Each structure stands twice: as C-alpha cells, then as structure tokens.
Amino acid sequence: MEILRKKQVQHLYGASLVLLFVLCFFFCSCNNKRQVISDAKVDEDSVIISRFQKYLQTKTAQPNPNYYEAADFILSEAKSLSLESQIIEFVEGKPLILLKWPGKDPALASVMLNSHTDVVPAEEDKWTYPPFEAVLDDEDGNIYGRGTQDMKCVGLQYLEAIRRLRRSGFEPMRDVYLSYVPDEEVGGNDGAKRFVDSFIFEKMNVGVVVDEGGASPDEYYRVFYAERTPWWLVIKASGAPGHGAKLYDNTAIGNLMKSIESITRFRDAQFDLVKAGLMAESEIVSVNTVYLKAGTQSEDGYVMNMQPSEAEAGFDIRVPPTIDEASLEARIAEEWAPRSRNMSFEFKQKVSVYDKFGKPVITATDESNPWWSLLVEAISKAGGKLGKPEIAPASTDARYYRDRGLPAIGFSPIANTPILLHDHNEFLNKDEYLKGIQVYESIIKEYASFVGNTKDNTRNEEL
C-alpha cells in the first residue's frame, strides 16, 4: 500500500515534469515567434524609412530642380509595384509622372492622389543636419530634410500604402492615379495647370483629388477644403528728385511711406481679429511687405544727399475665398496706390478666389460630398483624429483641380509635429511617417471601393 502510494507519487511527479516541460516549450516557442514577428516588423519599417530617405536625397530644390532624379526613383518604385506608368513633359525638363493602379470598373470616376516633386531651397548653414541627406536622428527618431513635410512624405506614403494593400490582396474598384507634378513651389504653371488643361487629364475621368495639407502641432490632423489665393502686388511711387537737405511734398519715398502706413494699419486690423480669436488665420487677408527698393546707388552703397525720384515695394497678399474681391481691389487702387499721389501698381500674380461662375472655389465638407464623408470615416478607422476643416493659408495645386469643379481635399497625415514647411530643420518623426502610411491605406481602400454616385458632389458643380 505504502509502496504503491510512493509509486503513484513518483508517477505524478514524472507527469508534472513532462507537463511543465511541454508548457515551457510551448511558451518559449510562442515567445520566439513573437520575437521573430517583431524583428520582421522592425526590419520592414527600416526598409520603408530608407526608401523615404532615398526620395528625400533627390535634389529637386527650386530654382534648379533635378526632376529626373526624382522621376527615376518614383518609376523604379512603381515598377516594383507593377503599376502602370508614364512620363509626361508638358514643358521640357519638367517631367510629370503619372502612375495608375487600374480598378475593376473603369467606368467609375477615378481617384487621384497628387503630390509635387519639387521642394523649396534650404540655407544649408542654418540647418543642424545637411538638408538633402535625410539624416535619421537615433535619439528622437526624427528624419531631418527638405521635403520631409512638404511634401515628399506624402508622395511616398501613397506608394507604401498601395504596396500594403496589394500585399493584402485588395483590388480597387475605381482606377487610382498617382500624379507627381513639377513646379508647385513656383506656382504650378508648368505643372498642375498644364496637366488639368490636357487631354490626358480629361481622359482620366477624375472624381476626387487628394493633395497636400500641413503639419499639426497637436494630435488632430489638419484638413483643407479651400485655400487663400496669392495676390503679389508691386506698388511704385514717383516724385521729383531733390537735394537731401530740402523738405518738400510728394517725394517718391514719402508717397510710398504713406502707402505702407495705410497697408500696415489694414494688416494690424486683420491680425487683431486673429489675435482676439474672432477669425482663423486663413480667414483674414494677410499682407506682408517682401521687399523695398529705393535710393540712388553709388559705388559703396547709396548716395546720401539725394532724394530719389522712384521708390517701389512688393507685398505678398493672401486672399481667402470668403472675401469680396472688388472691395479689396478698390482699397488697393484708392488707398494703397492712388494716382493722386503719383502711384501705380501691378500684380505679379493675382489668382481670383472665384471660379468661372463667380462662386468661391470651395470643396464641400458635408454629406453633399461623399468623398468628404469617406475621408472622415477612413481616418477614424485608421485611429486618426481629424481637426475642423480649414482654409489653407497658402496656395497648393489643389486650386487647379477645384477650379475645374472637382472636389479636392488637402491633407497630409502629420500630427504631433511642429509646422516647419519652408523652414530650417524641417523634419518628420519616423513613427509619424509610418502611421501616415496606415492612414493612406485606409483612405485609398475606402475611396477605391466606393461605388456610389459621385455626381454633384461639390458646391461648384451644383451651381
């Protein structure tokens, strides 16, 4: 009896040891698998980041962008994804790359994801890291480089999102186009403008355009449904020249100064509305003096005892679509550059805030525009938070698409990031970049699967 019990106990011990061993083995192998999976994810992420760095290293800064360097990179990525591709040169030396992921029902209007390949220049000596080396700072995970926010991030995130969707077996219903356009930073006349006027664009039967937005310092992504248009104003004043010691009326510089005082009063009043929290920054007219030119030059500077006969100033004015253009025009002609003070003015750039029907160029952000609702849904599905739709403070290529009556949404998935577009030390955190890919994955999926009617989905078309 005693012996039997002892034996039973020994058996029990043996069985428990085996069970423990099996459990240990199972647990360890599971853990190992987890380890393998997370190692693979780290590896995949670093490959994605190095592709981004490669695109950032292409030298496409204005005023001498090497567009072919960027084109070669985009085309090789497109090839690895088996996307259809073509290079279009509306202007020699300024290629536009058009990629296509064909949908199952080509009769449906297509989705177009737009980005520009050029970037603004950088003052290299003011940067912590060289602006075209795309250095990844291991301490904070930030990637520094011109174009990290504006907007090489977006251009490549589109492709990374498509890579993932393809891998998951997703097939679009609608054609998805990716357009990589030149010259946005200098006005888009040789890029997006030529493109929208082309037969190629006509044939694409675009139903919606997604284009760039901006960075957001908080956790809410910014989204733009319209934008302020640029009025680049040059004011010239003339007056009698005279001795530097003489006081007299109507000098060129005196006349220009009066205008600048008037412009400054207007600027301050507009700015006060923002400071008081009554208006958003892009809902007011902004005016900034960008150059002043006067004086008679001498060998070592300017002649000091002569009052010049001509003086000139340049202003960057940004006009929201909510404003009455005629009253601003009248203010310029009557107060800022009146003929009565020997003044004249011209616009280096003047884009109307109205479309050809005289209505403000705006994309609807309500249920009348299914693309808007789909975007909201897609971002939320990806776990992103969307801020209140805004008017973009500056210009983008989206205006060319909106001008044609197409809904165009300005959106870059950059949250928790200081706004450094066109600034020194522009950067994007690698995790924010990776998160953005998921967001586009969700948007493309939502847009490309949508089979509902898209007619009359912008206010412009309704009118």
Ligand SMILES: CSCC[C@H](NC=O)C(=O)O
């Ligand atoms: C009107 S051409 C200039 C376009 C430029 N776009 C982005 O910064 C801008 O200054 O708004």
Ligand SMILES: [Zn+2]
């Ligand atoms: Zn941009």
Ligand SMILES: [Zn+2]
């Ligand atoms: Zn820009």
